[in-house]
Amino acid sequence: MTPQRASVKDVAAAAGVSVGTVSNVLNRPERVAARTRAKVEQAMEELNFHRNASARQLRAGVSRTVGAIVMDVGNPYYTELARGIEDRLAVDDHTLILCSSDDDPRREARFLRLLAEQGVRGVLVTPMSTTKDRLSALRRLGIPSVLMDSSSRDHASVGVDHVSGGRQAVAHLLAQGHRRILFLAGQEELQQTRHRLKGAVDAIQSAGLDPSEVLKVVTLPALTANDGQQGLIKALESGWGPTAVFCMNDIVALGAMRELRRSGLAVPSDMAVVGYDDLYLAAELMTPLTSVRQPMRQLGWAAADLLLTDTPHVLFEPELIVRASSDFLRR
Amino acid sequence: MTPQRASVKDVAAAAGVSVGTVSNVLNRPERVAARTRAKVEQAMEELNFHRNASARQLRAGVSRTVGAIVMDVGNPYYTELARGIEDRLAVDDHTLILCSSDDDPRREARFLRLLAEQGVRGVLVTPMSTTKDRLSALRRLGIPSVLMDSSSRDHASVGVDHVSGGRQAVAHLLAQGHRRILFLAGQEELQQTRHRLKGAVDAIQSAGLDPSEVLKVVTLPALTANDGQQGLIKALESGWGPTAVFCMNDIVALGAMRELRRSGLAVPSDMAVVGYDDLYLAAELMTPLTSVRQPMRQLGWAAADLLLTDTPHVLFEPELIVRASSDFLRR
DNA sequence: GTTCCGCCGTGAATCGATTCACGGAGTTGT
DNA sequence: ACAACTCCGTGAATCGATTCACGGCGGAAC
Numbered sequence: 001m002t003p004q005r006a007s008v009k010d011v012a013a014a015a016g017v018s019v020g021t022v023s024n025v026l027n028r029p030e031r032v033a034a035r036t037r038a039k040v041e042q043a044m045e046e047l048n049f050h051r052n053a054s055a056r057q058l059r060a061g062v063s064r065t066v067g068a069i070v071m072d073v074g075n076p077y078y079t080e081l082a083r084g085i086e087d088r089l090a091v092d093d094h095t096l097i098l099c100s101s102d103d104d105p106r107r108e109a110r111f112l113r114l115l116a117e118q119g120v121r122g123v124l125v126t127p128m129s130t131t132k133d134r135l136s137a138l139r140r141l142g143i144p145s146v147l148m149d150s151s152s153r154d155h156a157s158v159g160v161d162h163v164s165g166g167r168q169a170v171a172h173l174l175a176q177g178h179r180r181i182l183f184l185a186g187q188e189e190l191q192q193t194r195h196r197l198k199g200a201v202d203a204i205q206s207a208g209l210d211p212s213e214v215l216k217v218v219t220l221p222a223l224t225a226n227d228g229q230q231g232l233i234k235a236l237e238s239g240w241g242p243t244a245v246f247c248m249n250d251i252v253a254l255g256a257m258r259e260l261r262r263s264g265l266a267v268p269s270d271m272a273v274v275g276y277d278d279l280y281l282a283a284e285l286m287t288p289l290t291s292v293r294q295p296m297r298q299l300g301w302a303a304a305d306l307l308l309t310d311t312p313h314v315l316f317e318p319e320l321i322v323r324a325s326s327d328f329l330r331r
Numbered sequence: 332m333t334p335q336r337a338s339v340k341d342v343a344a345a346a347g348v349s350v351g352t353v354s355n356v357l358n359r360p361e362r363v364a365a366r367t368r369a370k371v372e373q374a375m376e377e378l379n380f381h382r383n384a385s386a387r388q389l390r391a392g393v394s395r396t397v398g399a400i401v402m403d404v405g406n407p408y409y410t411e412l413a414r415g416i417e418d419r420l421a422v423d424d425h426t427l428i429l430c431s432s433d434d435d436p437r438r439e440a441r442f443l444r445l446l447a448e449q450g451v452r453g454v455l456v457t458p459m460s461t462t463k464d465r466l467s468a469l470r471r472l473g474i475p476s477v478l479m480d481s482s483s484r485d486h487a488s489v490g491v492d493h494v495s496g497g498r499q500a501v502a503h504l505l506a507q508g509h510r511r512i513l514f515l516a517g518q519e520e521l522q523q524t525r526h527r528l529k530g531a532v533d534a535i536q537s538a539g540l541d542p543s544e545v546l547k548v549v550t551l552p553a554l555t556a557n558d559g560q561q562g563l564i565k566a567l568e569s570g571w572g573p574t575a576v577f578c579m580n581d582i583v584a585l586g587a588m589r590e591l592r593r594s595g596l597a598v599p600s601d602m603a604v605v606g607y608d609d610l611y612l613a614a615e616l617m618t619p620l621t622s623v624r625q626p627m628r629q630l631g632w633a634a635a636d637l638l639l640t641d642t643p644h645v646l647f648e649p650e651l652i653v654r655a656s657s658d659f660l661r662r
Numbered sequence: 663g664t665t666c667c668g669c670c671g672t673g674a675a676t677c678g679a680t681t682c683a684c685g686g687a688g689t690t691g692t
Numbered sequence: 693a694c695a696a697c698t699c700c701g702t703g704a705a706t707c708g709a710t711t712c713a714c715g716g717c718g719g720a721a722c
Contacts, residue, residue, distance in 0.1 A: 054389040055678035386708035
């Protein structure tokens with residue numbers, strides 16, 4: 001009945017050895033004679049010994065925890081990312097501190113301070129506009145950082161090739177015979193928007209067609225189902241008569257499909273729909289949704305790997321998952 | 332250009348005072364003359380000083396981080412919980428280490444070991460069957476724990492009143508005139524299943540009806556859309572002819588609605604549907620889904636509060652959000 | 663003028679794990 | 693038999709923040 005935590009000293013006393021030996025058992029077991037090691041291990045067992053991470057880290061000067069700051073933990077997309085990070089950290093017995101910036105610079109700043117105090121081994125961030133300055137402050141403290149879901153040449157980063165994602169989505173629609181494609185896009189400031197648009201244009205040009213005739217862009221105020229619905233309404237009213245819509249993400253696609261159903265248009269025969277992110281629910285909808293899947297878990301893994309082992313930058317390839325919402329054959 | 336972290340000693344040297352004084356500035360500023368304090372604060376600023384949490388915690392013996400282990404961070408339901416925890420911890424300047432057990436006892440055990448080594452101030456857990464033994468091991472180390480989403484008399488806990496949730500859902504369906512109600516339930520071992528069932532039975536009895544005639548339970552192997560769909564098929568084949576279905580969660584409801592649409596049944600005129608959890612997507616579906624909302628953020632806040640301040644147990648009241656899937660008027 | 667007190671500031675001791683220079687014991691080679 | 697090694701274990705020093713017993717100093721009280 002010891003409500004106290006046992007320390008190496010206690011273990012040493014119980015096993016009749018010195019603290020140095022206990023430490024050796026923990027860190028270089030091969031340097032300790034088998035008999036002694038057994039004694040020490042038994043003592044640790046009996047005392048329910050757990051090494052004190054603080055003391056360990058204080059001495060070592062280097063921590064076994066890593067911080068990650070993502071935009072919004074409520075978004076499954078980011079939790080999948082976190083999961084990849086965690087899996088990679090587990091390999092080297094590190095721990096993850098996961099923080100949600102909620103797009104709020106003050107929250108981000110607070111977390112960076114906390115992480116600095118924790119003396120984390122490094123920080124992984126999905127950057128917002130103001131992030132970079134703060135990261136250089138961390139660097140001055142000797143704490144490295146990696147940008148996630150963002151490509152940057154002057155910073156370690158892992159990203160997804162959104163040009164390729166946009167290209168795959170639109171190439172697929174073109175292959176299905178569509179010649180008037182609507183792009184329900186995010187704000188232009190978003191790197192993701194620009195890259196996907198570029199990919200879409202690429203695909204159209206590669207098919208020998210004129211982007212200005214084939215593609216029409218509607219910029220949404222926010223990436224919500226409602227704005228997706230409104231965006232589609234606006235596009236339909238314009239009289240251009242698109243036969244396919246490429247949505248900035250699956251939630252937007254959800255809103256678009258809602259409007260299609262409301263106005264009696266069938267998917268995909270009257271209008272094909274392609275989303276982005278391949279959220280869990282994409283496959284579960286009435287009409288399963290074609291979507292561009294981002295390898296978030298691998299992305300997280302790569303980010304953590306980059307931090308721990310200093311491997312080079314990584315750019316992942318997204319993958320188009322074709323389902324009934326854009327494919328006549330599967331209808 | 333100091334790639335090193337500054338310590339209290341460095342600050343003391345820069346400000347021309349002793350380390351004790353620097354520490355006093357940090358922890359009992361009122362004990363330090365204003366002039367001295369200003370000098371020290373300026374030195375801290377110049378050196379970009381951050382206190383070393385490890386050293387702090389080693390000395391203090393008590394940590395400013397809290398661990399939380401949830402079933403699945405991929406589930407928005409749990410991230411909302413995490414968010415409530417984090418908000419409460421922020422008030423007392425604590426940090427959260429969030430872990431996902433994935434229903435895997437080995438993962439849970441690993442995280443509990445890591446958290447014990449971190450010497451966390453406490454642990455918040457959404458328990459699985461094998462959890463309790465491990466928590467008592469923690470208690471022997473002096474680390475308190477709180478169960479979340481679970482009521483327990485021999486353990487600090489915060490929960491949601493699932494009896495009330497079940498009662499509200501079924502009372503609503505009864506009020507809409509339904510007299511044959513299907514319950515697509517989770518495994519019986521789940522406390523949640525038993526409580527909701529009890530609430531459903533309560534509601535029926537309160538209405539002066541016979542539960543054995545009004546309610547039929549189908550137990551699903553897993554709480555997925557597919558199993559929800561299969562469960563509904565099975566119930567329809569039985570010929571009982573329910574006019575309403577109460578689903579264990581929104582994902583199950585999604586599967587059920589998919590099957591209804593496939594077989595040409597209209598919601599809610601042929602069949603009313605009620606879900607549970609009120610996920611984000613509930614409101615965004617073709618037919619917006621009536622669902623029982625759990626105050627997850629408040630629950631998280633309460634759990635953290637209980638840990639930090641030792642307030643008494645808490646049981647939250649869920650709230651039925653009525654939408655078109657169960658309400659003729661809103662159709 | 664002596665005593666007492668409060669105000670400020672000091673610096674050594676402390677927390678627990680790790681490291682490393684050191685040395686005792688035993689083995690091998692010549 | 694003695695040097696040269698290896699093998700194994702020791703214990704003091706270290707990391708950085710905090711605490712606390714202590715003391716210097718100035719002012720107030722008698």
